[in-house]
Amino acid sequence: MTTRFISYTQNLQILSFFRDMFYHLGKTFSRFSTEGKIGICGVSLIILIAVFAPLLSGYPPEKITGKSLEPPSAAHLLGTDELGMDIWAQICYGARMSIFIGLAVACIAGLGGGALGILAGYLGGAADQLLMRTVDVLMALPSFPLLVVISAFMGPSIANVIVILVFFSWAKPARISRSQTLSIKSNTYITAARNFGAGPCYLVRRHILPEVLPILFVLIISITSYAIIAETGLAFLGLGDPTSKSWGMMLHYATGFRSIYFTPFWQWWLLPPLFALIFLLLCLAFISRDLEQVLDPRLRKNGGA
């Protein structure tokens, strides 16, 4: 009897947790501007395409399923490329690539950099100095030329691209979460909590994280678009993973095709990845702009830290 009762209350708790979550999500969503709503819908659409790529594409992206350079038709929605691979299938699977690389880089760099920043801000002293000097140098480095050289030497693979992009993007979240931690730490309620015997873990979890996480979340979205742009740029230069069909690689192959501009091929080979990329980046930008205002009104005042 008691066990059933407990599980019943647990169910209720879980239910109310989800209800609260949806309530908050709905409330947050309604606070977005029209552009922000478009952005959320657009990104969700692309994520759905990425998740259900095998169902939506109709063809495997790396198999030759038609004649070379067929124009769009009922069989091939967006036509085929020079090897006869379906372009709509490549777009679907390319969405996976862009979303995966973007999110992986952003989460590792955002959360990792954020954790380092909080640690440095909380500890202070030599660790803090060391981290801040490293961040200074990293932020002064011209990132794109270095990206090109490092990935040229490390060889094209998705893991390498992610590692390099993380290396170049953790500095900003680290710096911002450090300065936030420092300003929170100087508050009197932290001293009060400490006098009541609060340990470092409790202080970070209860007081620092809730303040820093929203800002990190906004940063994660902007790092996502940075990573997608950088991956596309590298792939466009020919430094992407040659076995992957990312949107950047599609641009690389299409623009590398001889006399593409003198034939009608660009209309179905070059335009789809181009529009897909621009659509995704615009949606992400709309979201991050709105999130800055919804989650943290102070960012608006300071003009973005």
Next chain:
Amino acid sequence: MNEKDRHAIIFRFVLTLLVILALNFFLPRMMPGDPFSTTSSDVQGEDIVVMTEEQREYYISYYGLDRPLPEQFLVYLSNLVQGDLGQSIYYKMPVIQVILLHLPWTILIVLCATALSTVAGVLLGTLSARNRKHGSDRLMMTGLIGFAEIPSFLLGLIILLIFGVYLRLFPLAGAVTPFAHYTSVLDQAGDIAYHAFLPVLTLSLAQLTGVYLLTRNTLITVSTKDYIRTARAKGLGEKTVWTRHALRNALLPVVTRTGFMIGMLMGGAILVESVFSYPGIGSTLRSAVVGRDYPLIQGILLVVAVSILLCNLIVDRVYARLDPRAAD
């Protein structure tokens, strides 16, 4: 800017430069394999050079690879100071010459784009700040912010497709018409401008929003200041108030921004040049990447990175000169 700040800026510059040099030096040495196996397997067809152990040792000592790494690094630095960046594999000539051949084109479009986007950004920003209670300001702001989110090389592709491919108004590639005979210098300049137009337009559009927003925001801040009210109270015309009193003070951050912009444009030019097949160092970098011409890739990185760093350093110094408040 006090003495301490200046030292900190120069210290950071030197440190960043050292990091770039060290990356450039250690990356190739961290790679698996050694330079001799790649050189020999690069030879196509039958005459594959197989080195004997003696030859290998000779070359290793010839290139100084048997000496300790710090010593090699010093040799590398002294070569750099003398302008020796190594030999390009593809062009079969010194890297520095390849770069000097292509750099002027990049400098040309970067400077033009800087000038164009600064002038246009300041004009639009002033216009927007003056009409900030009208709908035209909001429209302009939303439009320009949207533009800024498209990375420059994707924007370049769209511009190329519209003006070069669809409308056929501008050339698709190159910096000059091949095999052209010019009747005058003016004719030649016209041809260069005609070819540079689309890349410059792309780079300017990519930077326009930053200048525009900066001008608009500083102007709006400045326009609430007391001395603007004083100027109006003195009976000065609206035009004088805006140009002499407001804009002059608002331009200071724009100057700083222009310096940083040159640096950013150097980076952005790499991809934009590849889009337009414009023969600057960006396109050279793309072909070097495709041809795996590592010495050339490294040389280009060094030139681009150092020029970006130098621009930022100069900006810091110029700002101190321009703003008397920063100087003390």
